[in-house]
Amino acid sequence: MVIDPLLKQAQGVWETLAALPVSFPLAGGTHVVTSPASQLAPPSWAGIVVLGDSAIVTAPTDGAMQVLRRILTRVPTGSLTSPEAIQAVLPVSEVLGPAVLGYVSRADFRLVPADGSVERIAPGHQDLMTFVKSVPPEDAGESGMDEITSAAFVVRHGADVVAAAGFRAWPAQVAHLCVLTAPGERGRGLARKVASAAVVQALAEGLLPQWRARPTASRKVARALGFRELGSQLSLRLNQEELRLDDWPKGVTLSP
Incomplete structure (x- = not known):
């Protein structure tokens, strides 16, 4: 077998x-x-x-x-x-x-170049929390961005964060990915950029990136990065x- x-x-x-x-x-x-x-x-x-x-x-x-x-x-x-x-x-x-449930190996990961637009900030940063509070509550809850334990990788429009990703450390050496994009900024590839940066960090720490999602759009982003839906x-x-x-x-x- x-x-x-x-x-x-x-x-x-x-x-x-x-x-x-x-x-x-x-x-x-x-x-x-x-x-x-x-x-x-x-x-x-x-x-x-x-x-x-x-x-x-x-x-x-x-x-x-x-x-x-x-x-x-x-x-x-x-x-x-x-x-x-x-x-x-x-x-x-x-x-x-x-x-x-989606997972990606180091070999299968498809990097999305950040091209200098992705900024790294601390989890719980005031700008991140302001962003999370600005989106519909169901979107914020689905993303889990307020629970990340990693750094947050963000894209701004002016001074405002409009897309963010990070991960929450789980048992068994897992990085549970959390991704959020402002409703008016979707469809521009921002989720792939910030999520890619978070996956790079997870792999650098020797963690297994995990993507758990229900929305079709979120699953599409995961597949674009090389995640395989295993269950x-x-x-x-x-x-x-x-x-x-x-x-x-x-x-x-x-x-x-």
Whole structure:
């Protein structure tokens, strides 16, 4: 069996975030475990991560794990991060995602020359925070720019920051990329410039760049830089009252 080194490295990241011993099945399929401290999802939620043909799932309690194992190991791997597919077979109160997971190796990275327009400033710099507050809240939240731990790489229009990128240090030597462009400045290639500078910094520090995104435009930027979409992530807040019932899935025929 030929092993994709980048896929194996990405799987190792999420195995670490699961916060207890669990691995992506080598021959495909799904492993489900109980892990209250899992970082695959918010506290008390269930987390699903699919990478390649395999998946790992963490549940907040043993009871939830038993239901998820019974149901999700019979769901095709390709459907595990589809909210519609999961809500059809489980009592779900709320979902986050799905988000596509992209990664890039040093060999595959496609550098975008900064041509002197990209400036490096400190994380939390007043100009950066002013920029983050100036965009729609949903854009700011999606970007995560207010949580970066690296330097910020920015482009200005006059004195104002109009595009920025950086990364947040994650466990397992990961640089989680964060990118934000002002709505009126999009379509000019600024996201690629600042993101490229952030990836250069991440690789220089020996980190694995990770791009987690839902918007099509963001995914397009990642692909332009050489990121490969290796999988996806979905978080579930389960309805605990309904989860106690033993008749899930209700009236749904699952693939064997």
